[in-house]
Amino acid sequence: MKLARPDILHPRIVLAVDSRRDRHGAAPAGTDSAAADAEAGLLAALRHRGLQARRLPWDDPETLNADLVILRTAGGGPDRGAQFSAWTRRVTNLLNPPEAVAWNADRRYLADLQCDGVPTAQGRSPGEVTALVFFGAGRSHAFGAAGADPDFELWDVGRAALRAAAERLSIRIEELLYARADVAGTASDARLVRLDLIAPELGWAEISDEQRDLAQRRFAVEVGAALERLGLGPLAQRRP
Structure with a gap:
């Protein structure tokens, strides 16, 4: 097996989902999982650009170890709003940034x-x-x-x-x-x-397969651009 070069930074990307979903993005039994299934193409689009990402519940402690966290479902609900808000400020490199999340959460x-x-x-x-x-x-x-x-x-x-x-x-x-x-x-x-x-529903099920594939590739391009802005591009050198 060919191992990844240890001197090259391979950014750890998390797509953060509601804690009621499992780490594969699946909804609990008896709920609508169409949105999670439709978004599976995002992971493939990221992989195609050499970026490895995985889904985790937003409140999983491992999200705090990620290099980049992308919200894909708004977290917490009214009863956990304060906890979710505090989490957005603890995460390293949250997209969209925590100040945008806080402003947009206020009606x-x-x-x-x-x-x-x-x-x-x-x-x-x-x-x-x-x-x-x-x-x-x-x-x-x-x-x-x-x-x-x-x-x-x-x-x-x-x-x-x-x-x-x-x-x-x-x-x-x-x-x-x-x-x-x-x-x-x-x-x-x-x-x-x-x-x-915050975590917009992107309407994957509402557009054609061709449009969805193109949009998901565009999403992956923008994630790559964000990593470059943050100095976390896939070819960035690891710090000693």
Whole structure:
């Protein structure tokens, strides 16, 4: 067996899931495991780029030993919110970063974005909603009311929300690994309903196999870019 070179850093990546799921991402018996099954392609896409990742419950002590942790389900629920919040600050290199998680977990974030000039649907019926998924600073895919190819005006609202959030958090927009912006209305009156920077549902089951494969490869590219920014690229030298 050919062993990995010990002088080369092989970053330890964890996809952190709800503690009710096992370390393979499977949901408990009797619950819907379609989302976990659909996301299995993420691990394969990461492996294709030479990156090894595994799923662990967010509260597993081993997550604290990882080089990079990516939230894939929001953790804790109302009864464990404080514990989850404290954990996000203890983890090394959490994506999205803990300040983004804390800001986005407060429902007042929509009011913040409205103050920043992002049109929102606060106080009005949103109607049909289109989900827009971003990886890094770029568009990935969409699903929902407007289908897979929504008008660019809807993307503009999602992008404006992302930019405003990054400015409020004093980070670069590229530092947000992923985001989902739910936008309602038409091109002439598009409004933000929700922005998820914590552990957005990426809609794998809502898009075609071809779109899913492309999006998962794009996700893996952005994870690689994040590792490079953090000095954890797969070719980084291990410290003595």
